[in-house]
Amino acid sequence: MSDVPPITDNQAAARFEYVAGGHLAELAYHRRGDRLVLVHTETPAEFEGRGIGGALVRAAIDRARRDGLTLVPLCPFARAWLERHPARGVGMASPRRRHRGDAGGRGLRGAG
Numbered sequence: 001m002s003d004v005p006p007i008t009d010n011q012a013a014a015r016f017e018y019v020a021g022g023h024l025a026e027l028a029y030h031r032r033g034d035r036l037v038l039v040h041t042e043t044p045a046e047f048e049g050r051g052i053g054g055a056l057v058r059a060a061i062d063r064a065r066r067d068g069l070t071l072v073p074l075c076p077f078a079r080a081w082l083e084r085h086p087a088r089g090v091g092m093a094s095p096r097r098r099h100r101g102d103a104g105g106r107g108l109r110g111a112g
Contacts (some may be wrong), residue, residue, distance in 0.1 A: 007055050018056065073095060
């Protein structure tokens with residue numbers, strides 16, 4: 001994991017990125033008020049087993065902590081990763097079905 005360079009928060013594209021060798025790994029997100037909604041993680045086969053997906057989720061945790069945001073992990077990978085690695089000091093909201101474009105969740109604030 002220590003071989004992974006810093007992840008870029010490309011706010012214009014609304015995604016955390018890792019680029020190497022012409023390949024892009026990303027964690028797409030939406031910002032909804034005080035929520036950072038994690039939508040989709042995509043990691044090319046070339047990056048498998050290198051901890052890139054986890055590094056992308058950690059970048060989201062860092063952003064949420066820094067900006068006082070609540071994480072809403074709609075992405076199955078991000079949700080499973082967060083269940084295995086609880087994020088202390090970051091608000092979490094459980095995903096629920098979307099209603100009229102709402103990508104929020106029930107408020108379950110608290111440290112994991």
